[in-house]
Amino acid sequence: xxSRVAVVGAGPCGLAQLHAFEEARRGGxxxxxxxxxxxxxxxxxLWNYTWRTGLDEHGDPVHGSMYRSLWSxxxxxxxxxxxxxxxxxxxxxxxxxxxxxxxRDYITGRxxxxxxxxxxxxxxxxxxxxxxxxxxxxxxxxxARDGGRARTEDFDQVIVATGHFSTPxxxxxxxxxxxxxRILHSHDFxxxxxxxxxxxxxxxxxxxxxxxxxxxxxxGAASVxxxxxxxxxxxxxxxxxxxxxxxxxxxxxxxHFAGGAAREVDAIVLCTGYRHSFRFLAExxxxxxxxxxxxxxxxxxxxxxxxxxxxxxxxxxxxxxxTMFDAQAWYARDYVLGRISLPPPREMAADIARxxxxxxxxxxxxxxxxxxxxxxADLNKQVDYPGYDLDLTRAHFKDWEHDKMTSITGxxxxxFSSPCTGTTAPPRHTPWWHELDDSADTFLGHQA
Ligand code: FAD
Ligand code: NA7
Numbered sequence: 001x002x003s004r005v006a007v008v009g010a011g012p013c014g015l016a017q018l019h020a021f022e023e024a025r026r027g028g029x030x031x032x033x034x035x036x037x038x039x040x041x042x043x044x045x046l047w048n049y050t051w052r053t054g055l056d057e058h059g060d061p062v063h064g065s066m067y068r069s070l071w072s073x074x075x076x077x078x079x080x081x082x083x084x085x086x087x088x089x090x091x092x093x094x095x096x097x098x099x100x101x102x103x104r105d106y107i108t109g110r111x112x113x114x115x116x117x118x119x120x121x122x123x124x125x126x127x128x129x130x131x132x133x134x135x136x137x138x139x140x141x142x143x144a145r146d147g148g149r150a151r152t153e154d155f156d157q158v159i160v161a162t163g164h165f166s167t168p169x170x171x172x173x174x175x176x177x178x179x180x181x182r183i184l185h186s187h188d189f190x191x192x193x194x195x196x197x198x199x200x201x202x203x204x205x206x207x208x209x210x211x212x213x214x215x216x217x218x219x220g221a222a223s224v225x226x227x228x229x230x231x232x233x234x235x236x237x238x239x240x241x242x243x244x245x246x247x248x249x250x251x252x253x254x255x256h257f258a259g260g261a262a263r264e265v266d267a268i269v270l271c272t273g274y275r276h277s278f279r280f281l282a283e284x285x286x287x288x289x290x291x292x293x294x295x296x297x298x299x300x301x302x303x304x305x306x307x308x309x310x311x312x313x314x315x316x317x318x319x320x321x322x323t324m325f326d327a328q329a330w331y332a333r334d335y336v337l338g339r340i341s342l343p344p345p346r347e348m349a350a351d352i353a354r355x356x357x358x359x360x361x362x363x364x365x366x367x368x369x370x371x372x373x374x375x376x377a378d379l380n381k382q383v384d385y386p387g388y389d390l391d392l393t394r395a396h397f398k399d400w401e402h403d404k405m406t407s408i409t410g411x412x413x414x415x416f417s418s419p420c421t422g423t424t425a426p427p428r429h430t431p432w433w434h435e436l437d438d439s440a441d442t443f444l445g446h447q448a
Contacts, residue, residue: 004032014313060145067189078397082386083386165274167187203268205228213237285306334383412432
């Protein structure tokens with residue numbers, strides 16, 4: 001019987017994996033039977049926006065964490081598929097920081113062209129995965145979410161591509177139980193207009209805090225106070241946004257912060273990050289890690305050390321996204337196809353330790369960008385993913401970091417050059433800070 005591979009999730013990682021197998025098949029390779037299970041009704045993962053929060057229509061936790069008016073937070077040139085460029089997809093150059101709908105169109109455009117939809121069972125959640133040592137197979141229990149009965153199928157390999165920005169990490173602070181306004185986690189944030197006229201408190205000092213604070217101010221919040229735990233982001237914030245130390249407690253509408261400052265606030269958004277959560281995996285298969293650039297226990301950032309027939313994609317913290325997912329998907333595929341063999345466990349563990357040692361020595365974003373670029377280079381050199389200028393993307397990321405410090409409201413107006421085609425993106429038609437319309441039509445329709 002042909003060997004079988006289960007891919008869990010049809011977001012950017014799962015789609016990269018399906019595409020990688022299809023490319024090999026088109027190239028004449030004999031590929032195993034690949035089945036992707038996706039709990040949502042469509043592909044795209046987080047990029048498949050939903051208005052829902054809490055539980056979805058089937059009573060499962062909502063996967064989506066993206067919000068309206070979400071724009072790419074890095075240059076699109078740093079995530080460009082080498083085998084499906086932005087120029088190819090849009091038929092012309094487009095600006096460097098597209099809104100969510102445009103990036104979704106790009107991701108699903110390649111998947112559509114590659115013809116991988118037939119490999120996906122939509123509306124089908126993976127409920128449980130365990131490994132049967134005797135049989136040398138995974139027993140994967142799936143359930144059609146429209147009330148279908150659960151069934152269990154055997155697979156030789158399982159590739160987990162379920163993302164890690166969907167299960168919120170939700171701390172509590174003194175006085176929250178009595179706070180008279182709304183308290184939510186960024187996972188449930190959908191539309192900044194809700195906070196127009198309000199005094200908003202944002203807790204956290206990473207991407208979500210930065211972007212939700214800006215969104216709220218852009219769409220009319222009366223003021224935004226950002227409370228940090230470890231260090232302030234330190235950007236040159238526009239009028240109406242300020243950073244203060246960690247919240248100590250709220251009393252009524254008064255928020256008190258370490259150091260003694262206090263502010264009146266109407267609503268609170270906890271931008272406190274996410275948990276890696278794999279409730280569908282048996283305990284001994286379950287990755288447990290904070291959000292770091294090189295999780296422990298994953299050889300090459302992919303293979304579950306204790307059982308490499310289980311693979312994880314995209315579980316790292318991310319500067320690189322789609323191109324990192326491609327590198328991982330190609331590498332995982334080549335292992336499945338027998339083109340790459342893995343060293344003994346002791347060597348794999350030593351390799352993980354080397355990468356993590358190097359990560360520990362990183363002193364800031366520039367080092368981290370180099371670290372993740374080196375990780376991509378390490379994977380890419382062993383697979384037949386088309387070449388692109390990875391060093392250019394590394395330089396772009398460093399320029400982007402610099403741009404953010406220069407102008408946090410203006411960095412999305414910059415143009416970058418493609419590492420695949422060399423094309424320089426046209427300028428935006430409207431400065432991002434003044435652009436309130438995030439539709440694909442407006443973004444694409446008014447291109448220079
Ligand atoms: P996901 O996109 O989360 O997809 C996982 C898929 O697995 C989903 O479709 C889900 O339904 C499915 N799934 C989960 N569990 C099961 C199950 N048990 N059974 C079946 N299916 C399951 N990246 C960028 O490059 N640029 C950005 O601007 C950007 N902005 C972001 C903004 C926010 C608010 C967040 C949260 C993330 C952002 N990201 C951004 C990073 C984002 O993580 C990646 O772009 C990408 O979506 C990760 O892809 P993934 O396939 O790993 O996970
Ligand atoms: P991140 O990048 O994991 O950051 C989480 C932030 O939350 C970080 O600043 C943490 O502060 C902060 N945090 C966590 N727990 C607490 C508590 N208890 N109190 C105060 N602050 C806390 O998550 P994001 O949501 O910003 O980004 C995730 C993805 O979404 C990212 O890829 C983006 O593209 C969009 P710390 O610095 O550890 O003190």
